[in-house]
Amino acid sequence: METYTLSVSPDFAPEYLSGWFIFNTWLQKSLETPFHLEIYDDFEAQRRDIQLDKIDLIYANSYDAAMLVREKGFQAVARPAHVSDETVIAVANSSNFDSVDDLVPWCRVASTHDPDVHMMGMIMLESADLDSSNVVVTSAQTYVLVAKYLLNGDADVGFFLKDSFQDLSDLIRSQMRVLVESQIGVIHHTLLAGPKVQHLVPEMLDRLLLMQNTTKGKDVLDSMQMTGWLKMEGEDTDFMIDLIDTLME
Amino acid sequence: MFITYHDGASREITIVDREVPYPDGKLIVSRTDISGVITHANQAFVEMSGYSLDELIGTNHYILRHPDMPAAAFGDLWDTIKSGKKWHGYVKNLRKDGAYYWVKATVIPNIRNGELTGYTSVRRKPSRSKVVACTLLYAQMNMDVQS
The missing domain is CATH 3.40.190.10 (Periplasmic binding protein-like II)
Known part of the structure; x- marks a missing residue:
């Protein structure tokens, strides 16, 4: 069975990253699919691997998310509830x-x-x-x-x-x-699935949305300092891209 | 005073010569349909405009138009976004209470499956030098139209 690669935007402090290792374990068990968590120290190295199609699932800031959807065929899956990037x-x-x-x-x-x-x-x-x-x-x-x-x-x-x-x-x-x-409230990180894992999205989304309702899932969310996930509808993704386009000079 | 919009609608507005400073760090975000009717507004929009969210949604964006804004400025906006391009400009907006606030506005067309479905607009704090320059420019444009 192919092992897919999960990655996280390099803007997180190390204490947040430990939660993502726990999430990766939870994800693999939930989907019965092997994932490897690849951590990057800087954006350049991560972007190089994105261009080489080495990343399949990524928790990205909205600027990178817009690029991933438009240029690399990624699909926005979910975003953290009650959290925005300021x-x-x-x-x-x-x-x-x-x-x-x-x-x-x-x-x-x-x-x-x-x-x-x-x-x-x-x-x-x-x-x-x-x-x-x-x-x-x-x-x-x-x-x-x-x-x-x-x-x-x-x-x-x-x-x-x-x-x-x-x-x-x-x-x-x-x-x-x-x-x-800043007090913007509408810019946030997003979990995105690349072309190779989009067949997993329906089950992944079901599991993500139910995480907060289970003890184990809630523990994982706590370790990521999150309270839950919200589904990214197609219009949410389009709005995110429009917003980034509006802000870019 | 009465103000008449391009679609023939008109209403009585109150004008108060008082500027409400644009707060640091905030962005006003809104979306409209293709005719300019507001479909989405964030909290900063509610706070700066003085309207409630319920009052904004379903209302044409032109209720924010201050009479000091020359029609040509909005003509340029619509010509630009209808051609599929992004528009930037400095705008003096009218609040519900008659006071005003200046913004640096950016508007882009929303394209879905190749079709124009509406517009997204983000407004941010302008510099004072741009506000002073645009105040003079718009006053001159209005005088040119009247003469």
């Missing part, structure tokens, strides 16, 4: 900036390769007449490194996925201030 723009406590509108051209931005967060961060800078032509962006592999750029004085502002910002250690987070936090 972006935080933070500065070091010692910063002279008190609001986004205080920021000036050529300010230094530390950002990861997380496309949703980078896009939303740049959108929130627009009100200060800042865009990619007049800021200096430094790319970091992780949100911890974004924080280090700020605390070492190597960047003026940093973009964070809100959940990842909150997962930073108290010591690091206490040395930063939030300038602005």
Whole structure:
């Protein structure tokens, strides 16, 4: 029997990833189908493997999800209930900036390769007449490194996925201030099935939607810090893609 | 004052010279059918427009049109999105209470199975320099139309 590959967007802190290993075990038992969980440290490596059709099932941010549906024939299956992806723009406590509108051209931005967060961060800078032509962006592999750029004085502002910002250690987070936090509510991660596993989608969806009703399933969800799954209807997927198209410059 | 829309509908509106600042971090998201009737609105839309969700759904998007907005700006919007392209622009919106708020708006056509089914619009906080520039530009456009 063929072993399929499950992967997760690299924007999660390690403590979240342990839950995905538990989910992978649950998924294999539920579907009686072997899955291997492939974890990536950075978006580039994961995208290379997506292009090589090495990933069959993926929990992706909505920016990547739109690409996977349009370009790689993936089908959106489900999304986490009561969860949305929000972006935080933070500065070091010692910063002279008190609001986004205080920021000036050529300010230094530390950002990861997380496309949703980078896009939303740049959108929130627009009100200060800042865009990619007049800021200096430094790319970091992780949100911890974004924080280090700020605390070492190597960047003026940093973009964070809100959940990842909150997962930073108290010591690091206490040395930063939030300038602005997005309140969008309609951008979220999505579980998507590639062409090789779409025959599994009906049963997978049934199992996912029932997870919260079983003790075992609820334990798995708890380990992923989720409360349940919601079905992604075709129109939900189209809306997600339209939204990303609207936000992309 | 009375305002008349392109479809012949008209209504009495109250105009109050008070700007409601666009809040940091929020995005107004809405969808309409092909004639501009609102089919989806998020909480930020409800908060900024001053209308309830029930009042917004099923109503034409033009209820937000402020009389200071030149007709040519909306003509450009409709010409662009009807041709299948994305439109960007700065818009002064009218609230239910007569006050106004400025947005940077982006609108895209929704294509399903090759057919246009509606439009998605996202509005975000504009910079003050763009608001000042557009205030002057739109005033000039309105004067040009009247002269």
